[in-house]
Amino acid sequence: MSKKSTYVLGILATIIIGSFLYHKFCCSSDGNISPIKENSTPANANSGTLNQLSLFSLKGKGIDFSSHDNFNFSRNGFTHFLPVPDSIDLGLSSLKTIFDKGGQKLRITGFATAEEMNNSSFPNLGFARANGVKDYFISKGFLDSDIEINGEIRDNLSFKNDTLFGPLSFMISEKDNTATTDWTALKEKINTNPLIFYFKTGQAYIIASKEDHQKVADISNYLNHVEDAKLEAVGHTDNKGNADTNIRLGQKRADFAKSYLVKNGIVAEKINTSSKGPAEPMNDNSTKEGQAKNRCVVVKIN
Template identity: 40%
Template sequence: MTKKTIYLLGIIITILLGTYFFITCCSCCGASSEITETEIIIEETLPEATAYPFKFSDGSFAYESNDNFNFNRSSSSILMPLSTSITEGITSTKSYLEQNTGKVFDITGFYKSDEANKSAFPNLGIARANAIKNHLVAQGIPSSSLNILGELNDDMISSPENVFLGPASYAISNEHEDLEDEMKALYNKIKADPLVLNFNTGQASINLTSEERQKIVAISKYLDKVANASCSVVGHTDSQGNRITNIGLGQERADFAKQYLIDNGIMASKIIATSKGPDTPISDNNTEEGRSQNRRTVITLN
């Protein structure tokens, strides 16, 4: 065997041994020929929901609870049941207002700009404050001792269940000395420019303009502040068809509008719904434009 052959044979043996030991060592060490990708899972941390207390004070009288009236996002309906501490706070407030007749309880409802407002009020803040007011009235606090306001609060954070925890604040203030004059002016304003709705009987909803929503607030405020006050809802029709049928149609429109007001927190006992049918037109019944104006429901104060 020549030296060259021996040299080549040595190289081949070296390669074979190297391959053998590489495979053997990798197998012993548990190495894998596959490359695995490490997965990194980052859990999203949701911001904590804001919670506003049921808190207010006036001199020596004060009350505070971490609980409050809660509402779903884009809703003005109070979530029930209320906590015991809220019930106790309402009782204490009622007693204080009875003993201090010159005081009023201010309720400011909060709302966010991205919420859908389906209420009759200009914003959900006022609608929520009105819902709280109605609950207090049901517990025996006179509506004349309650004020409602709305405030934009985009800092609010809802719970994972889309619930706002206590989107309202409270304060006790003095009754306006010129309240009587203020209510007289408000009455004259509403009577001079009542809320007029033009819609068909079968319409499933009422879409108010910003100006019309302000009129709802004005009417609601007057009904709250003036004892024995009431509002009228009068249905009107055009002259087409039978008068008796139109009287019934006008009543249906008035009842529809009345229910809308009730659904938005105005007490049913303060709403009188009637019909005048085709008897009091405000425009020419010989034209379609005139007839459409005559098909109306007028909401004003009595």
């Protein structure tokens, strides 16, 4: 074989071996050393443009943390998936170290699309999602008083099938010690026009209005910031049937209202229940309209 042929074969061998090694170590889907571009789409996003809400981000004084993981939800759902990824817990641990020093607050805003159904007791599904995530922060040692929540309707959210990825934003800011809330006035507002759940005859099924949703949000806000505050959920019935049976039905309704509120993020230990049955009618039992309004649970702050 001539020197020229040997030289050409050597070049071809180098190209073949180089291509093999390149595809094995740099481009294989199973490889672990390929560089990840900053704008690469995480596995939990749509194949389209990545929505920035899909990223979990905590940015503020003393912290600059982000992760492709986040709190994710099902379509129309307000309870985030479990378990929460370890990367999020790592960010929360760093944030808590900062919050333990005092002086900062966190605002969690939850989002939902206009097409989603709001089956929560809060003003909108985004608000309910923010409340659920707030509860998780509290389970990690954060204080109620350091966290505010809000909910908004937004349509540019990242769905994949029926899973919604990261419909939340987190804003960290300095506390304004001059800003105060009149909690006494809020309590008076809640109790003057209390939350009332109405029920059909003989049933324990809650029918909540949009106004009720806002009342639940106000109650949640009050309980989160006023130490030792308690709710009283009192069941009532009309005057039809046996009085003892109605007492039990009123209690069943009160307990059902409690479970409904707990499901929507209010701590069970902060809710007391009781029943008046037909003993203290809220309206006139001589009319069908009055009887219907007496089949209720009245929720007030003690």
